Amino acid sequence: MEQPIIEINGLTKYYGRLKAVDNLHLTINKGEIFGLLGPNGAGKSTTILMLLGLTEPSSGEAHICGFNASRHPIPVKRKVGYMPDSVGFYNELTALENLTYMGRLNGIPEATVKALARDMLAEVGLESAMNKKTGTFSRGMKQRLGLADVLIKQPEIIILDEPTLGIDPAGVRDFLELIRQLSQQQGLTILLSSHHLHQVQQVCNRVGIFVGGQLLAEGNMQTLAAGLFRSAPYMVQVTLKTIQDPAALERALLQLPAIEKVVITGVLAEIYGQEDITPDIVRFFAGNGFDVTGVQKKTYGLDEIYQQYFENNLKENAFNEKSSGLFQRSFFGRFKKH
Amino acid sequence: MKSQVAYFNDLFSAGSKSTRTGSLKPANPFWVMVRKEVADQVHSWRFIILAGLVLLTFVGSMYVSLSNISKAVADARDPDRLFLYLKLLTITDGTLPPFHVFIGFLGPLLGISMGFDAINSEQSNGTLIRLMAQPVYRDTVINAKFVASLIVISTLFLSLGLLMIGGGLIITGVKIEPSEFIRILCFVALSIIYVAFWLNLSILLSVKFRQTATSALTAIAIWLFFTVFYQILLNIIIKALLPDPGLLSQDQLQSYNGIILTFLRFVPSQLYTDATSTLLMPSVRSLGPLTMEQMAGAIPSPLSVRESLLVVWPQVSGLIAATVSCFALSYYWFMRREIRT
Numbered sequence: 001m002e003q004p005i006i007e008i009n010g011l012t013k014y015y016g017r018l019k020a021v022d023n024l025h026l027t028i029n030k031g032e033i034f035g036l037l038g039p040n041g042a043g044k045s046t047t048i049l050m051l052l053g054l055t056e057p058s059s060g061e062a063h064i065c066g067f068n069a070s071r072h073p074i075p076v077k078r079k080v081g082y083m084p085d086s087v088g089f090y091n092e093l094t095a096l097e098n099l100t101y102m103g104r105l106n107g108i109p110e111a112t113v114k115a116l117a118r119d120m121l122a123e124v125g126l127e128s129a130m131n132k133k134t135g136t137f138s139r140g141m142k143q144r145l146g147l148a149d150v151l152i153k154q155p156e157i158i159i160l161d162e163p164t165l166g167i168d169p170a171g172v173r174d175f176l177e178l179i180r181q182l183s184q185q186q187g188l189t190i191l192l193s194s195h196h197l198h199q200v201q202q203v204c205n206r207v208g209i210f211v212g213g214q215l216l217a218e219g220n221m222q223t224l225a226a227g228l229f230r231s232a233p234y235m236v237q238v239t240l241k242t243i244q245d246p247a248a249l250e251r252a253l254l255q256l257p258a259i260e261k262v263v264i265t266g267v268l269a270e271i272y273g274q275e276d277i278t279p280d281i282v283r284f285f286a287g288n289g290f291d292v293t294g295v296q297k298k299t300y301g302l303d304e305i306y307q308q309y310f311e312n313n314l315k316e317n318a319f320n321e322k323s324s325g326l327f328q329r330s331f332f333g334r335f336k337k338h
Numbered sequence: 339m340k341s342q343v344a345y346f347n348d349l350f351s352a353g354s355k356s357t358r359t360g361s362l363k364p365a366n367p368f369w370v371m372v373r374k375e376v377a378d379q380v381h382s383w384r385f386i387i388l389a390g391l392v393l394l395t396f397v398g399s400m401y402v403s404l405s406n407i408s409k410a411v412a413d414a415r416d417p418d419r420l421f422l423y424l425k426l427l428t429i430t431d432g433t434l435p436p437f438h439v440f441i442g443f444l445g446p447l448l449g450i451s452m453g454f455d456a457i458n459s460e461q462s463n464g465t466l467i468r469l470m471a472q473p474v475y476r477d478t479v480i481n482a483k484f485v486a487s488l489i490v491i492s493t494l495f496l497s498l499g500l501l502m503i504g505g506g507l508i509i510t511g512v513k514i515e516p517s518e519f520i521r522i523l524c525f526v527a528l529s530i531i532y533v534a535f536w537l538n539l540s541i542l543l544s545v546k547f548r549q550t551a552t553s554a555l556t557a558i559a560i561w562l563f564f565t566v567f568y569q570i571l572l573n574i575i576i577k578a579l580l581p582d583p584g585l586l587s588q589d590q591l592q593s594y595n596g597i598i599l600t601f602l603r604f605v606p607s608q609l610y611t612d613a614t615s616t617l618l619m620p621s622v623r624s625l626g627p628l629t630m631e632q633m634a635g636a637i638p639s640p641l642s643v644r645e646s647l648l649v650v651w652p653q654v655s656g657l658i659a660a661t662v663s664c665f666a667l668s669y670y671w672f673m674r675r676e677i678r679t
Binding site for chain 1: 365367370371374378381463464465467468469470471472473474475676677678
């Protein structure tokens with residue numbers, strides 16, 4: 001189970017002066033659902049394209065199922081099903097024709113390709129629209145057809161780039177459920193990129209946070225939270241009516257077991273600790289005659305993790321680099337056109 | 339429309355059946371792609387319209403030449419009068435230009451219409467990246483597009499040529515000479531090369547420009563430049579730079595004429611016209627000016643096929659070279675380009 005199926009070693013990609021992907025190291029095991037999480041333009045798509053050998057890395061290499069992606073792209077592409085973020089089909093062909101074309105390109109014999117395409121369309125719930133032209137499809141239907149398109153080659157790895165983009169919430173739920181089922185039933189490895197943390201949280205075993213071309217952290221939700229808030233993973237906010245002597249209160253609170261830090265601003269006391277000791281804290285305040293107006297316990301989900309990373313990093317390097325790159329590009333583009 | 343699909347499906351699956359050894363051997367991705375591209379071309383409205391236009395001019399010019407054929411064949415001063423089928427392709431009473439002139443004009447449009455959105459429409463539709471994620475080499479895409487369009491063009495011109503021969507046989511009852519047949523086949527091949535040049539030029543532009551409208555308009559602009567403005571521009575430059583012909587000796591005039599002809603031959607349609615008129619009129623012995631010494635003693639008789647081919651060979655190789663260099667450049671650009679949208 002624990003054999004790495006995707007191995008990325010020091011992958012780097014420059015677009016001119018812009019560093020799109022910066023020295024990326026990542027290992028994904030067989031059967032995992034890995035979520036690549038990051039804001040727009042973080043280098044997620046570029047990384048995926050390099051995994052498929054569609055873009056040449058500036059340095060470093062990616063191995064998929066033991067094949068070097070940039071040197072032997074054909075065996076890699078045979079094993080990997082890829083759905084791009086803006087999935088497009090031949091509008092003048094029907095769903096079935098689109099799918100059989102891809103099946104034929106993957107070397108599925110002529111005798112079986114039609115039946116297989118029908119099965120795949122049934123699997124993603126598009127049987128009724130099989131003979132409709134894809135030009136009339138809605139975004140959600142195209143996404144489903146995209147998944148059928150990925151599945152028809154019977155891949156070992158599925159890479160989905162922003163698979164939930166532009167689908168309504170019900171559609172997203174169905175889609176993610178479909179992905180999870182596939183992973184469980186067929187033991188597929190799935191790599192999906194997204195900037196929607198809640199969706200990623202729903203299906204992924206492991207998450208990598210990707211900002212400004214760098215993988216800032218990877219792991220499951222617990223390890224990520226622990227890594228980020230190592231000093232004090234639990235925090236309780238207590239709002240009081242008045243605080244007469246903040247210094248004395250802080251000293252008193254620090255006497256309690258497992259409390260690491262206390263920050264008092266106005267009538268709000270933020271108490272950080274190694275363990276969840278909310279009952280002790282409430283008892284302490286009540287016993288000492290404070291007028292407590294509110295107690296709030298904070299738990300760290302992906303939201304906070306995401307926030308924390310972006311706050312630290314977006315401002316410093318990624319934002320500056322990106323925006324200057326963007327301006328340069330648009331000016332350059334303008335000159336080129338005239 | 340449906341029957342056409344069935345026809346092509348049968349055509350191609352029949353071909354693959356005969357080549358495949360086991361019944362479960364998968365098809366080569368290149369031929370899968372060619373098959374799909376041919377189907378796309380044949381179903382597209384722009385091809386249907388242009389093929390209809392070509393067919394219409396074919397019928398029109400055949401009608402005109404058939405109604406004048408008896409006069410032309412009876413003309414004793416014409417050394418080509420006995421080549422009935424070549425006459426069918428070339429004579430006219432002035433109401434309509436002959437068929438090869440029409441092709442010189444419509445061929446570029448046909449080529450441009452088939453290639454101008456070859457790559458960039460796939461890219462803007464988001465199908466290119468999906469195609470590239472399949473286990474196919476990148477050059478398969480551009481090769482398949484070129485080969486598919488070439489197959490369609492060849493089928494069109496070959497069937498027109500054979501239609502003309504068959505029609506001529508039925509209407510006149512005169513049997514066709516082998517040399518005539520070879521000349522007509524060479525004319526068909528030449529037309530295919532000529533359209534292939536414009537096809538490659540438009541594929542090149544479709545690789546270069548991301549918008550289909552830009553590539554289409556650029557291709558049409560190039561075509562217009564060569565058909566209309568190049569000659570005007572050349573005339574102006576000749577008038578400005580070359581001395582007054584009245585003051586020149588015979589030799590000087592000849593050398594200046596040679597220079598002007600060389601410049602005129604940068605135009606692909608000029609190459610095509612030169613080559614077709616030599617092929618279809620066996621008495622044409624040179625495409626440049628001939629001196630009196632060269633003409634002296636020459637009997638006004640038709641050339642053999644081989645000699646005509648030798649006369650047009652520079653033109654043909656020029657067209658092939660232009661086609662190949664366009665394809666090579668688009669291949670190079672396509673292989674190096676970022677395919678993400």
